[in-house]
Amino acid sequence: MRSSARHPAPARPTAEGIIDRLDDDGAGITRLGGREVRVPLALPGERVVIEGGGRWGPARAVEILSASADRVASPCQMAGGCAGCPLIVASYQAQLEFKQQRVVRALAAYPRLSPAVLHDIWPAPAPLGYRASVKLAVGIERGKIVL
Known part of the structure; x- marks a missing residue:
């Protein structure tokens, strides 16, 4: 008999990086394993813990270890779930x-x-x-x- 309980998804691997710059769309860029990784809502100079960022899409900053002096609290509750305002945290x-x-x-x-x-x-x-x-x-x- 199969259990109807759902198993939680396995945790995605994380990595730490420093945001070097912003791309033309305003997403943070860091280098991991010799390749550039896009990190939306991350600012230059920030040290972040990211997950994802494989070949098919951007990474997600799950923790800001060291914030930029330019970082402000987002005035929008949709930040992070919407790509409309990539600089909303600056x-x-x-x-x-x-x-x-x-x-x-x-x-x-x-x-x-x-x-x-x-x-x-x-x-x-x-x-x-x-x-x-x-x-x-x-x-x-x-x-x-x-x-």
Whole structure:
């Protein structure tokens, strides 16, 4: 006769890593076993215990052993279960700096655009309660940089 009781799933292996940087989507990146592992909601400089992160998906930070000075408490109860706000655990200033550097890196990939003047990211009047995204096409027309 088979038991109707469910057996708990075996514990997933964990590993410890230090987040080196954020990828272009805002997920933390650490190196384990010679490969990069994405860790959403982890910030640069943090020492974390992670699980998962195999070939098919990101890891999950199960414990923050050493937190970044930029870490703040998430104002959203959905953080961790939703990928909509990958920087929600970073201070607003750190979010703005990340966005600025992402634009700088994107433009650096196109040396012909090097004369472009890049202004600071404009902070929103309120950092929560909206969601905006932009993808711009940049080029040169008649010797001038255009969007």
